[in-house]
Amino acid sequence: MKTAQDKKKKAKLHALLFGAASISLYAAVFKFADPMVELYAKGGAYCLLPVSTVFLFSYVHGNFASNVWTALGIEASSSAGRKSDKAEKTQRKDTRSRATLKA
């Protein structure tokens, strides 16, 4: 079973890796900012460029941010998910009308 310390250690490593990747991506964007802005503003089929770029950044930078919070010990409550489990176990009253046979 993983201890909290192991989890933090793994998160630190991932934060470093994704952090390095994120910084590289941001550095690349700002190094080539002018041609990039021009290319992305061409419109038409080029509209896929900003969309795919933000997907890439949300994966890399999103993982970086997530691991930073975990490495800092800021995590969800241990009861997270239990509320929804409780909701799933509570059966909803079936209000549908049924065909009945009077014999």
Add this chain to the structure above:
Amino acid sequence: MHDVLLDGARFVDLSLAGVLFLFFVGFVGGLVSGFIGSGGAFVLTPGMMSLGVPGPVAVASNMCHKFPKALVGALKRYKYGQVDIKMGLIVGVSAEIGVQIGIQVQKMILEQWGPAGSNLYVSFAFVFVLVTVGSFVMKDAINTKRNGGEEKVTNLAKKLQSIELWPMVNFKGSNIRISFWFTAPVGLAAGLLAATIAVGGFAGVPGMIYIIGMSSLMASATELVVAFVMGLGGTLIWAFYGMVDIRLTLIILAGSLFGVQLGAIGTTYVKDYVIKYVMATIMLIVAFSRGLAMPKYLKQLDAINWDASLISSMSKTSFGLMCFALGVGAFIILKSMVMGRRQERKMELAANSNA
């Protein structure tokens, strides 16, 4: 839009202060979005415009950061079992239709009364919708807290759920069975509001709570799916016209991806009614702020003749109040989160000492 397209200077030079401002507002906006499902846009768009970014570019760049932020937030909250994907998709697609209707209404008003009339309409919609819905949500949050903090499904939602109107849809995530015809109007209203004031969640989340019957926790998390669907569709349209300034988008995204995950974590430490509190507080402050901006547009329409310096200071106060609304929301979230964590640790320590 065509004029802006032809203008070579539509992409501004960014200063370090501007970059830091966008990163910070992105973070706070993300924190609020991760917690209540929406918010941030009402400060980000005018904030970018104050840096000299033209309106359409500010709206487009903001929207382009909104959908990946919503995606990351939705994934995080899905892990906590708070997202109803099916509901999010249905409401999201209906909201797309609402956005298109909202754009047509805006166009009609713009043609009829010009830019000042359009701005006045937006401000009036802000004040009317946010005061009405915000007061209702605030009253409900206070009552829920007084009654022990447990949320109850509204009578309206119970009634609508009992009506068998084809097609009935089963939402396993939120354990609700309701007709499609009662979920679609919620999406339409959210879309209409999004096209008018850029924050559809102020109609979408209360709609999912009070009309469909979801809990605040589920509704605010599901709103992130709605925001993803709406944001992706909107971005493709804006990007088609070349309006996205990718630098602005990525700077805001850098801050908001930290914020949205923190906000999502925060929801696991609070009771459902706290989400309503935060949302209602922000809505009411923003409504007041937009009320202060209305005399400017009334003067442009020659409807009032107030002193120009007074109107100018009212407009500045209006923007300051919007930032304040976001700050207050972030403060309540962080405070609730710290208190929740402290309480959980105390309970863990007590349980360990008993063992």
